[in-house]
Amino acid sequence: MADTPRNILTQGIFSENAVYRQVLGICSALAVTNLLANTLFMCVGVIFTTVMSNVTVSLLRNHIPKRVRMITQVLIIASYVMMVDIVIKATSPDIHRFIGPYVGLIITNCIIMGRAEAFASQNRPWPSFWDGLAAGLGYSMVLIAIALVREPLGFGTVLGMDLPGKDIWWYQWTIMVMPPGAFFMLGIMTWIARARLVKE
Amino acid sequence: MEPNIDSGFLSATLLIFLSAAFTNNILLARFLGMCSVLGVSKKVDTSMGLGVAVIFVTTATSGINYIVYNYLLIPLELEYLRLITFIVIIASFVQLVEMIVERVSLVLYNALGIFLPLITVNCAILGVSLFMIGQPYSFLEALSFGAGSGFGWFLAIMLIGGIREKINENALPKGLAGPGITLIIIGIMALAFVGFSGMISI
Numbered sequence: 001m002a003d004t005p006r007n008i009l010t011q012g013i014f015s016e017n018a019v020y021r022q023v024l025g026i027c028s029a030l031a032v033t034n035l036l037a038n039t040l041f042m043c044v045g046v047i048f049t050t051v052m053s054n055v056t057v058s059l060l061r062n063h064i065p066k067r068v069r070m071i072t073q074v075l076i077i078a079s080y081v082m083m084v085d086i087v088i089k090a091t092s093p094d095i096h097r098f099i100g101p102y103v104g105l106i107i108t109n110c111i112i113m114g115r116a117e118a119f120a121s122q123n124r125p126w127p128s129f130w131d132g133l134a135a136g137l138g139y140s141m142v143l144i145a146i147a148l149v150r151e152p153l154g155f156g157t158v159l160g161m162d163l164p165g166k167d168i169w170w171y172q173w174t175i176m177v178m179p180p181g182a183f184f185m186l187g188i189m190t191w192i193a194r195a196r197l198v199k200e
Numbered sequence: 201m202e203p204n205i206d207s208g209f210l211s212a213t214l215l216i217f218l219s220a221a222f223t224n225n226i227l228l229a230r231f232l233g234m235c236s237v238l239g240v241s242k243k244v245d246t247s248m249g250l251g252v253a254v255i256f257v258t259t260a261t262s263g264i265n266y267i268v269y270n271y272l273l274i275p276l277e278l279e280y281l282r283l284i285t286f287i288v289i290i291a292s293f294v295q296l297v298e299m300i301v302e303r304v305s306l307v308l309y310n311a312l313g314i315f316l317p318l319i320t321v322n323c324a325i326l327g328v329s330l331f332m333i334g335q336p337y338s339f340l341e342a343l344s345f346g347a348g349s350g351f352g353w354f355l356a357i358m359l360i361g362g363i364r365e366k367i368n369e370n371a372l373p374k375g376l377a378g379p380g381i382t383l384i385i386i387g388i389m390a391l392a393f394v395g396f397s398g399m400i401s402i
Contacts, residue, residue: 020379023235023238023239023378023379024235025235026231026234026235026238027231027232027233027234027235027323027327028231030231030234031230031231070320071288071291074287074291074320075284075287075288078283078284078287079284081283082280082281082283082284085280085283086280100330100334101327101330101331101334104282104283104326104330105232105323105326105327105330107283107287107326108287108322108323108326109323110235175391178390178394179228179229179230179231179390179394180387180388180390180391180394181387182231182387183383183384183386183387183390184383184384184387186383187379187380187381187382187383187384187386187387188380188384190375190379190380190383191373191375191376191380192375193375194374194375194376194378194380195373195374195375195376196375
């Protein structure tokens, strides 16, 4: 398949989706999805980091000695994550208090390392940019889908706003916002996605 | 009749260990180290190898990171460098341990060595350090938090490994085998661990 932006995007988002296909980077997928607002912040941070670190790794790919490749990539990723962390802390301290440690953990998010190592270290910057974007968007799609189930079921809200007629029909399903709910939702999503979308 | 005051120091350290291992289990309540769990937990032996390596590395790195953060980064007002500092410390510590283990004991190297590189990218290690600096711990309490978190992770991956070994041959619906069913098992286990919550509050 040719490396056109379009192909890279569809591959990264659907058929080779990092979360349900390659099962990477799911720590944060589980932790931040109990509120949609947290999820959106996390997604923006991850997209920014994958894109920027992919481009940087790709630009430097001929200058990094093979032996120190991994640690260099980690340092590149860590610098971008630091930027994200500082920006979120400055703009929304409330959200940072909850997702702060998980933002730091974007460094060890295997999606980003994986894309830098598997794609960007062997390709030119422009395709790497699209590859990073596709990986980030694929990740965001799954996270937002999970958050859109967990927040309404657990709190009866979407983005902190009450669902219409919440007082009449809604009953708090606490388990959805607790850790087990996250595991069940991601398990079910992986199941559906693998049974329907992925041709083994 | 006030054991908390008499042996306050010891019991606080012990309580931190227990709460890190059970009520706030790093895998089941904080979701960290999932990638390695899904990848490695197919068998009990390999789960145990990785689990032991994680206990050792979380304890040691949370101690080192505690010292570096409180006595180096805070006095110099460089707290915003904590992410990059922690990850470099963890990566170099793991590398160092790998080299030492290879020299000292080949048996230990064969048992643990292959797991050590995996640990650098295991988010549980970095996560323990990040959660640790969020709490007003003393040095010993930080060590105990690191050890407790590592032990909780070890416990969880051993249990998951055992269950996965049992269901290995069972027929499953299309698409559920592998990560799908493992996530659901972990979910049920997390439900059981929710039962511990409220037993210890610190």
